[in-house]
Amino acid sequence: MLKINNLHASVEDKAILKGINLDVKPGEVHAIMGPNGSGKSTLASVVAGKEEYEVEEGEILLDGENIDELGPEERAHKGVFLSFQYPVEIPGVTVTNFMKTAINETRKAKGLEDMPANEMLKMIREKSEMLEIDRKFLSRSLNEGFSGGEKKRNEIFQMAMLEPKLAILDETDSGLDIDALRIVANGVNKLKSKDNAVIVITHYQRLLDYIVPDYVHVLYNGRIVKSGTKELAHELEAKGYDWIKEEVGA
Amino acid sequence: MTQIMSLKEKLVSSFMAFENTVDIDSPIHDIRTEAIKAFETEGFPTKRQEAWKYTSLNSVLKHDYSVFPKHEEALEFKDVKKYFIHDIDSYKIIFIDGKYSSHLSQTTHDGIDVCLMSAALTKPKYRIIVENYFNKIATKDGISSLNTAFSAEGAYIHIPKNKLVEKPIQIIHFSTGNEAALMLQPRNLIVVDENSHVQIIERHQSLTDNPVLTNSVTEIFANKRAIVDYYKIQNDRETASLIDNTFINQKRESIAKVHTFSFGGKLTRNNLNFYQNGERIDSTMKGITIIGNKQHVDHNTLVHHIEPNCESHQDYKGIFDDKATGVFNGKVIVEKEAQKTNAFQANNNILVSDKASINTKPQLEIFADDVKCSHGCTIGQLDESAMFYLRSRGIPEKEARALLMFAFSNNVLDSVKIPEIKNRITAIIARKLGVNIGFDL
Numbered sequence: 001m002l003k004i005n006n007l008h009a010s011v012e013d014k015a016i017l018k019g020i021n022l023d024v025k026p027g028e029v030h031a032i033m034g035p036n037g038s039g040k041s042t043l044a045s046v047v048a049g050k051e052e053y054e055v056e057e058g059e060i061l062l063d064g065e066n067i068d069e070l071g072p073e074e075r076a077h078k079g080v081f082l083s084f085q086y087p088v089e090i091p092g093v094t095v096t097n098f099m100k101t102a103i104n105e106t107r108k109a110k111g112l113e114d115m116p117a118n119e120m121l122k123m124i125r126e127k128s129e130m131l132e133i134d135r136k137f138l139s140r141s142l143n144e145g146f147s148g149g150e151k152k153r154n155e156i157f158q159m160a161m162l163e164p165k166l167a168i169l170d171e172t173d174s175g176l177d178i179d180a181l182r183i184v185a186n187g188v189n190k191l192k193s194k195d196n197a198v199i200v201i202t203h204y205q206r207l208l209d210y211i212v213p214d215y216v217h218v219l220y221n222g223r224i225v226k227s228g229t230k231e232l233a234h235e236l237e238a239k240g241y242d243w244i245k246e247e248v249g250a
Numbered sequence: 251m252t253q254i255m256s257l258k259e260k261l262v263s264s265f266m267a268f269e270n271t272v273d274i275d276s277p278i279h280d281i282r283t284e285a286i287k288a289f290e291t292e293g294f295p296t297k298r299q300e301a302w303k304y305t306s307l308n309s310v311l312k313h314d315y316s317v318f319p320k321h322e323e324a325l326e327f328k329d330v331k332k333y334f335i336h337d338i339d340s341y342k343i344i345f346i347d348g349k350y351s352s353h354l355s356q357t358t359h360d361g362i363d364v365c366l367m368s369a370a371l372t373k374p375k376y377r378i379i380v381e382n383y384f385n386k387i388a389t390k391d392g393i394s395s396l397n398t399a400f401s402a403e404g405a406y407i408h409i410p411k412n413k414l415v416e417k418p419i420q421i422i423h424f425s426t427g428n429e430a431a432l433m434l435q436p437r438n439l440i441v442v443d444e445n446s447h448v449q450i451i452e453r454h455q456s457l458t459d460n461p462v463l464t465n466s467v468t469e470i471f472a473n474k475r476a477i478v479d480y481y482k483i484q485n486d487r488e489t490a491s492l493i494d495n496t497f498i499n500q501k502r503e504s505i506a507k508v509h510t511f512s513f514g515g516k517l518t519r520n521n522l523n524f525y526q527n528g529e530r531i532d533s534t535m536k537g538i539t540i541i542g543n544k545q546h547v548d549h550n551t552l553v554h555h556i557e558p559n560c561e562s563h564q565d566y567k568g569i570f571d572d573k574a575t576g577v578f579n580g581k582v583i584v585e586k587e588a589q590k591t592n593a594f595q596a597n598n599n600i601l602v603s604d605k606a607s608i609n610t611k612p613q614l615e616i617f618a619d620d621v622k623c624s625h626g627c628t629i630g631q632l633d634e635s636a637m638f639y640l641r642s643r644g645i646p647e648k649e650a651r652a653l654l655m656f657a658f659s660n661n662v663l664d665s666v667k668i669p670e671i672k673n674r675i676t677a678i679i680a681r682k683l684g685v686n687i688g689f690d691l
Contacts, residue, residue, distance in 0.1 A: 048642050049641075052634075071647065072642045073641040073643075073646045073650075076642055076643055076644035077644055082642050084642075088635050090640075091660075092656065092657030093653060093657045098640075098653075101645055102644050103644075105644050106644035162643065
């Protein structure tokens with residue numbers, strides 16, 4: 001589904017990604033771990049199409065198609081979803097109106113009519129219940145004054161509404177207490193199917209107790225330096241990242 | 251320069267002819283005569299004057315305007331319906347090329363007077379109101395004096411006490427292009443007596459690309475506990491310019507709100523002045539300006555806090571694209587006696603293009619010591635991280651931009667009490683931003 005070949009990317013002439021290779025197949029969950037500043041969030045943003053990052057070399061293929069030249073909205077229309085580490089506050093746009101606009105613009109891009117209002121409302125109700133989101137919350141301005149946990153839960157609510165093919169969760173666990181973590185992880189697990197894939201970017205292992213990865217990759221200094229199964233995450237939790245640095249540094 | 255001189259000269263020399271067309275015995279004959287003298291001395295404002303530093307009238311004064319349109323033109327309602335807020339029941343005072351159109355209007359004398367300035371200035375039964383209120387608060391500067399000198403037609407609204415006027419009143423000035431270039435000088439007088447409430451919508455609309463210059467003066471008196479809601483919809487063609495001079499005198503416990511929506515026109519100057527003559531007065535002025543090309547909108551506001559325990563709220567949002575230019579000059583005077591004043595002013599702007607510009611200048615003159623006065627102005631670009639966030643959810647760039655601009659100007663619409671106006675403004679904004687998306691505010 002997602003194939004990244006020798007990806008080099010930079011921001012303001014500073015190289016961040018230095019040759020990433022990744023192959024994510026339908027139905028799989030991949031975890032990307034690594035110390036701060038290793039390039040995890042950059043990788044997520046580059047795949048989602050953030051324009052301030054320059055792809056210097058390599059390619060990003062989604063279902064075999066190079067998406068490098070596509071804008072973020074076109075990638076979203078093809079099923080890419082990024083759950084932001086720091087969701088942006090947008091005063092004046094309610095969660096509901098934002099969702100309606102996002103869904104109908106995506107449908108428009110696919111040549112479909114707007115989703116009927118009652119169907120939209122039903123979907124909003126179902127998905128918000130799944131994530132235990134209060135109805136009042138939906139008429140508030142997007143992310144404005146939300147707590148850290150509310151913001152993350154709102155990201156997963158958007159994911160549930162948009163039903164992406166490839167979801168990238170960028171540090172979705174940061175700022176979540178254990179109850180919220182469980183709710184969010186539950187939501188993600190319910191959305192998982194044999195046809196879609198999830199990339200979980202995290203610094204810590206605890207989210208991976210709930211969203212169990214098929215593969216774990218360690219990103220360090222712009223490269224994937226180690227890949228393994230979920231046991232690798234436990235090892236990292238126990239031993240920290242220093243041994244990886246030593247292995248690589250050697 | 252010579253042409254500017256010639257418009258001034260033309261107006262001055264037209265005055266005699268004008269006075270012959272109106273009743274020379276009118277009680278305001280002396281006021282008009284004084285006013286033309288003031289205009290002759292002051293002339294049109296120039297950029298040398300502090301209050302006009304960022305707005306030059308040169309480009310709009312160069313046309314050879316007809317001062318007295320000759321033809322009378324009829325318009326069919328169906329052809330101009332779209333300029334009305336037509337989905338509500340309302341009174342209408344409609345003018346075509348400066349002349350009253352009884353065909354398009356709906357006036358009343360049933361308990362309230364919603365009619366014409368020409369009637370008010372000539373009929374004996376209105377004499378007392380005219381003597382008490384006419385030209386009492388309009389300033390004596392060149393541009394307002396010019397209007398006073400030629401004041402003959404416009405809206406006259408008098409709401410006696412304890413009347414809740416349920417139907418809004420629409421005042422619309424159409425210009426048809428019958429003249430190669432047309433200058434209009436409407437004069438409105440609005441008196442709202444104790445404990446009454448009125449809602450007014452004002453619009454100026456040119457129907458062709460022939461140049462139009464409107465120099466309008468509106469005097470509004472909100473007496474004790476009166477509520478006045480005033481909406482100005484400025485979405486004219488880019489060959490039409492407007493100088494709007496609005497003066498509001500408030501008595502105690504009155505509430506006056508003016509919303510100004512500026513989306514069109516070549517040059518628009520809003521001189522909006524509030525005078526608080528009483529305690530516990532509330533004055534609100536809000537505006538959304540969205541312009542592009544080479545359009546220019548200048549908001550020049552004044553709130554004069556004279557007595558204690560009063561409030562004023564100013565909130566102006568501006569979005570400027572292409573080579574558009576904007577000005578916000580907000581003056582707040584708090585007199586020594588005006589203790590416990592609460593004055594709030596905000597002016598926030600987004601420059602979409604790097605060739606657009608805005609000059610914003612708060613001017614606070616505070617002589618009282620126990621007051622709350624705040625002001626803030628910002629000038630920025632659209633937030634790129636917000637753009638990426640919206641686009642990553644499948645909202646295309648243009649729509650994302652529009653959504654952010656809607657959101658930016660959103661809270662100004664919160665205080666619009668007539669839903670049909672809110673819908674209309676939303677639709678105009680969507681059209682202005684070139685999007686057709688169903689998000690509501």
